[in-house]
Amino acid sequence: MNNQYDAIVIGGGHNGLVAAAYLARAGKKTLVLEKRYLVGGASVTEEIFPGFKFTVFSYVVSLFRPEIIRELNLPAHGLTILPLESTLTPTLDGRDYLYRDGDHYQTLRNIARFSQRDADAYDEYARYMYFMAKAVRYIMGIIPPDPTTFNPKDMMGLVDMARHFLNLDQDQLYVLAKLMTMSAADFVEQWFESEPLKATLSASGIIGTFLGPRSPGTAYVLLHHYMGEIDGAYRAWGFHKGGTGGLAQTLARAAEAQGAEIRCNAGVSKVLVKNGRAYGVVLENGDEIHAPLVLSSLDPKQTFLNLVEPNQLPDDLVGAVRRFQTLGSSGKVNLALDRLPELACRPGPGRHLAGAISMSPNLDIIEQAYDDAKYGNFSRRPYMDVIIPSMIDPDMAPPGKHVMSCFVQYAPYKLADGEWTDEKREAFGDAVVNVLETAFPDIKDIILHRQVLTPVDIERTTGITQGNIFHGELNLSQLFFLRPAAGYAKYRTPIKGYYQCGSGTHPGGGIMGAPGRLGALEALKGGH
Amino acid sequence: MPLPTPFHTRTSAVCESYEWRNWSGYLSAGIYEMSHDREYYAIRNSAALIDVSPLYKYEITGPDAARLVDRVITRDVTRQKIGQIYYTPWCDSDGKVIDDGTVSRLDTNHFRITSADPNWRWFKDVGYGLNADVVNVSDDLAALSLQGPRSRAILQEVVSGIDFANLKYFHLAHGQVEGFPITVTRTGYTGDLGYELWVRPEYAERLWDRLIEHGTGHDILPAGIIPMDIARVEAGLIMIAVDYISSQHAVIESQKSSPYEIGLGWAVSPRKGDFIGRRALAKERERGSLWGFVGVQYDWATLERLFAEEDLPPHVAGRASRSAVPVYEAGNSSHHIGQITTHTFSPVLKQYIGIGTLLNPHTQIGNRVDVEVTVEFKRKRCPATIVPTPFFDPPRKKA
Known part of the structure; x- marks a missing residue:
């Protein structure tokens, strides 16, 4: 086996694959090393129960950068993002619901059933979010300049950015400032009063975080989920054909088409460093592979504390990474269903089951779910974002059968009463199904198989530290030039030839690909 | 009604x-x-x-059915097997396309033709003197x-x-x-x-x-037919009255097209027996066609820039547009070289694409042209490249 390459990418998740494609495209002989039997990392689709395909961890796409789609010609390699345009929020008793979809006026009428005021405010809110998404879209494509240095490049970057934001009018700048600092609940309450709408909109602000909808800072996370863009339409969400594993396969084919090589079942145990310069990696089986460029798409703790010896790094970085908040808070429950489940509030099949079903009846329920987590318990009545992938893509389950994907919060990585056990995991799974039952009374009768994943399971399977789906909280304190650590936010590391390209770098998590692309472009610049 | x-x-x-x-x-x-x-x-x-x-459907039967169909269409019916279907244009005696459709050979002398326009009279007239029946089965x-x-x-x-x-x-x-x-x-x-x-x-x-x-x-x-319209452009398929005008509806000569000018040259069998338009088409082959059919892919980076000039994101995803837009020689806006007759954002390809007709030799694959786009009421020109059609051609289509 050839063991000399120009570039090695550690981790075959979506960012690792994107990075590899860009490196190979630039003519580098590139190798991706993935510890599991398949690529994808947290973007995998697996047939956990015969005939039923689970989009195991991540499940929807929106944030994926359009420039990557075109630069790597992903449509030619199978990119297919199917529309997921509706959101249905059942009320607490499951008897009523708020439904929003592409039928604009019907959506306004549906909102008006809960509050005429909210219906009237809906378009204004959407317009502000459009401005915000447009404003921050710029940041997604740049290497974050550091405001604390007097490096001319950083200064120029800051000037560019300032110029960009000064294009916003005053009103919009205020909204942006609020988004950066407020809680998601306070933010949406500036417009809305009805519970199902407020709770469902604010829920975007807690996804993947260890915060509640009333915690300051969550408005930014809400914005993070609005930055997605499909075909020029902001905040559009989609489902990749075959699940997010389908997207990973697309990226793998694109990387291979550029000449990259992908090796699965090849976990990396250490990055080889000599005289402050990386020169390759050692695999878990002891094999050495050499390359002058080594990129880690793993999370910052893996990248800096496990793959290299902390004594090879400056103390400030080691300290910052150790303090980097990574506590996972999200769980996932995947169900194989014998038939299409039936909503009590809207019986029968229909396209409302081909969109998102948000178990967010009111703000208090979500905040209370967070209260449980705050004190080290999984939520007794968790918040959930549910989709039925087989209603969107017939390849996910046999005809007439279905799969259901439930993203669940909160399931803290650390429990107050000791480790996660099989019993606790199943109790968590029961809590999830009990909440589902409030909306789908028949759900318990039709479950053929149940897969319950806690942050500990996410960590065990994917390797992501503490199972944090974003590789680290999306707090303002951990974003932009502070992600993952002040002074180390530009994909480089103090070790020459060793780069970062994972979600723990700017602009952060979600299936975005931007860290992979920007990390690879920075590595290609070289120069140190 | x-x-x-x-x-x-x-x-x-x-x-x-x-x-x-x-x-x-x-x-x-x-x-x-x-x-x-x-x-x-x-x-x-x-x-x-x-x-x-709503497609028009005709059945042709009788001892001379095959001869009649062979006289109408540009493809060679003597080579069509029972159970085989031809997609084909048919022409007037000047070799200009009247309509296009499918011809199913149900039996040796039993055909079913679909078309976009009424063609019963045309088929009857072409079959004058032949022992064949033309029946309009559209409502059957x-x-x-x-x-x-x-x-x-x-x-x-x-x-x-x-x-x-x-x-x-x-x-x-x-x-x-x-x-x-x-x-x-x-x-x-x-x-x-x-x-x-x-x-x-x-x-x-x-x-x-x-x-x-x-x-x-x-x-x-x-x-509905609106989503189908996007798919048919991705497939590089033309539509009558949009991408070409039937010679029976054209009001000026330049509105008419030969099969060679709308991408259907492959469906003309020059060596088959006599058919309507044969001589004119032979002449056109000799001297070359004035127009040619093209598929174009817009340059996305420029399209984004043209929208950014108006401080807008590239909002192009939507229905296919059947409003033709002019095409110019690259970098030369005074030289009009043809038109894109249908254009659309392709959701599967994530590209903006179009089909149309350009003057030869601007139709060469790889040739760069400028296509008019309108952003905020302003006419702008976007570079585009002539690419082969179909734009989207999954193996499952024929598998």
């Missing part, structure tokens, strides 16, 4: 948008839902059920198009008596659905795996119901 098709009780029950189109005098759903996305993706991802009953046949990767799986559950694994692209077979007869042709207007289903109108509703019933597990959706 447009008339209902034989499927109207079913299509009207699910047409939430009330966006009906008048297709040859029949009510045809433009889209069923309020936005076209799901119906479009049904074509590419699962299965789309499209009512195509209800037609459904089932398109998409799951179309075969659904038909295998619904239709008996047909070996779908061996029903080849552009071939037909006869079967039964609950005892009533059905003809299945492996044809369509989407460039995907797909079939068209032909039954007597009295069976139309039962056919629809069975397809929906068995298709639900395959995520079938009724789809």
